Each structure stands twice: as structure tokens, then as C-alpha cells.
Amino acid sequence: MRAFEDLVAEAADADVAGWGFAWLDGRATEERPPWGYARLLATRLAGVRSALDVDTGGGEVLDEAPVLPRRMVATESWPPNAARARARLEPRGVEVVETADGAAFPFPDGIFELVTSRHPVRPCWPEIARVLAPGGTYLAQHVGPGSAFELIELFLGPLPDRSGRDPDREATQAAAAGLQVVDLRTARLRMEIRDVGAAVWLLRKCVWWVPDFSVGRYRDRLRELDARIRAEGPFVAHSTRHLIEAHKIDESVQK
DSSP states (O other), X not given: OOOHHXXXXXXXXXXXXXXXXXXXXXXXXXXXXXXXXXXXXXXXXTTOSEEEESSOTTSHHHHTOSOOOSEEEEEEOSHHHHHHHHHHHGXXXXXXXXXXXXXXXXXXXXXXXXXXXXXXXXXXXXXXXHHXXXXXXXXXXXXOTTTTHHHHHHHHOOOSOOOTTOHHHHHHHHHHXXXXXXXXXXXXXXXXXXXXXXXXXXXXXXXXXSTTOOTTTTHHHHHHHHHHHHHHOSEEEEEEEEEEEEEEOOHHHHO
């Protein structure tokens, strides 16, 4: 394994834009959820005429779908990601809209048959329900509670509340917005971090994990992590994910 300073310097300079994780190949791993979100997404997109992908990142997951609907729109709130998504998706006819974090969607009511998202920042259920057509579907993979807390607490110390992003709470919120949850699946997944540079890169990319992270501020903790990995092998953490599918109730059918 290379020297601590080399690993940290390389990770500190690496590009973290977009939502791809190829930089970690050979340096960190994470189990994939059993439901295969990218495959599910591709199947659903091929069967509708209009769709919205929320918090698309750099458009990496959406771009895996071989067939896109006639009207395909993606939103992203972080400018570097939005620029990357435009470069990737606009040649395929996708409209990429840069939005403000937490703002209402700039779209009319009931315009999309399908709304999707992989790891949304915070799902706004009333807005999702508003832009869905009657009978339309929300299909998404969300980050669950307590994800990567072993790594986060290594830097921040013990955190008392791990209940954020609870899948049952999100299902209740979806129902309150007028959506009928028809599928809710959860998974706990093993993560392995094999060198300190991978940890630096992850903490730079997932800025909400340790919001004040910088190499200078946490150099001592990084040295501790480096020594631990060299002595014991990969640092193990766990992520949680949930798949949620919800339908907008078509009141005309019910009548």
C-alpha cells in the first residue's frame, strides 16, 4: 500500500462531480441491493411516454436505460452535476433542468406518467404527487437510516439519532400526499474501505456525512484510519437502502 500522504493527496485532488463511483474501483466496495434498481428503472422507462428523474446526479443511472420515453426530463440541484448531466443526457433528447434544493418542481400538474429517483436528497412527496398523472407511478431507491454510520462516527463521534430516512415514515408521508405505496423493500449492505484515500474521496463526495470535512481538519483521524486499515484490513461499514413504489390514486376510476 502506498504512503499515507500519497493516498490522501491523490484523493483530495480527484474529481467528485457526478454520481458515478468508478474512482473507487479496487479501493472500496459496497454490496448492491437485491432488487437491481437500474434494471427496474430501464424496464419502467421503456413502458411510458413521459418521465421525470429527480436528483439525477450526473445522469449516470438514467443513461444506463437503453430506451427512454418520448418526453424525458431530469432535475439536479448541484451545478457541477447538472452540467455533467446535460453533457451526458441532452444528446439522447433528455431535458435537464437545474433546480434549487427544496424548491417546487417547475412543471405543471399531472404531467408525468412516471417519476423516479436514485438516492434523492429529500423526497418532497406533495410535489411528487402533484406532477404525477392520475394512475402514475413513483419508483425510487432511497438511502435508508444509519448509512455509513461506522465511518461517520469515526470522525464525528457517537451520534444519538439514526432514525432519519426511515422507510416506514417515508411510506406514511407518501400516503399523506395522496400516493398509494404498493411496494417497500429494505436491505442492509456491507461496505469495505481498503485505503484511506477511498475514505477521503467518499467524504468529499458525500458531503452530508461529515459536513465540515477537510483533510486538514481531520488529518489525525485519517492517520488513525490509515493505521487501522494497514493493521487489520478493510474498514467495514454498512449502508441501508429501500426500494419504494407508489401510485397516484386515480380518483376518476374510483368514482
